[in-house]
Amino acid sequence: FTDPTGTAPGGAASVVAPSEVAPPPAPTSTFVFTGAGASVPAAPELLEDDDDDENDATVVSDRRSSTGWRIVLDGGAQQGVSGQVLIGRLVKKADPRWPAARLLSIADTTKSMSKVHALFEADATSFSVTDLGSTNGVIITTSDGTEIDLASEATADVPAGSTVTLGNYVLRVEKD
Secondary structure: OOOOOOOOOOOOOOOOOHHHOOOOOOOOOOEEEOOOOOOOOOOOOEOOOOOOHHHOOOEOOOEOOOOOEEEEEOOOOEEEEOEEEEEEOOOOOOEOOEOOOEEEEEOOOOOOOOOOOEEEEEOOOOEEEEEOOOOOOEEEEOOOOOEEEOOOOOEEEOOOOOEEEEOOEEEEEEEO
């Protein structure tokens, strides 16, 4: 390795030992679940980051939240929800409207879910979802079968036991 100018004083090339070279920055990771219809492993699974946007980052993990709210995927994997969570098939950076939101990417092989599809918000007493202008919308189906088709940019409360459909991807909302 040479210095930025390529030469050392006196015209000789300067050499930097490999141990002195700073390592590249660690990749930013988000949580990723396997797509609709696929089985989801019960134990955490590390997916390789091959710089392919489709599999950007990832660990599947069962996380409990301090609010008691969680989303359950069709394969049974669970993710605790507290505060604000931006969800989509490729959520890479925070939105300035919700700078403290956690980022949650869900692998969606059908690509019916927008890259940043919705915002989930949960506290000790309520859970809500906001459609963030997604292409294929958000539908809430309550445990009694009532369907609520959210308008773009609209927010609605989600009762425990309901399902939320993001594009073609369906997940269930539960409360301890």
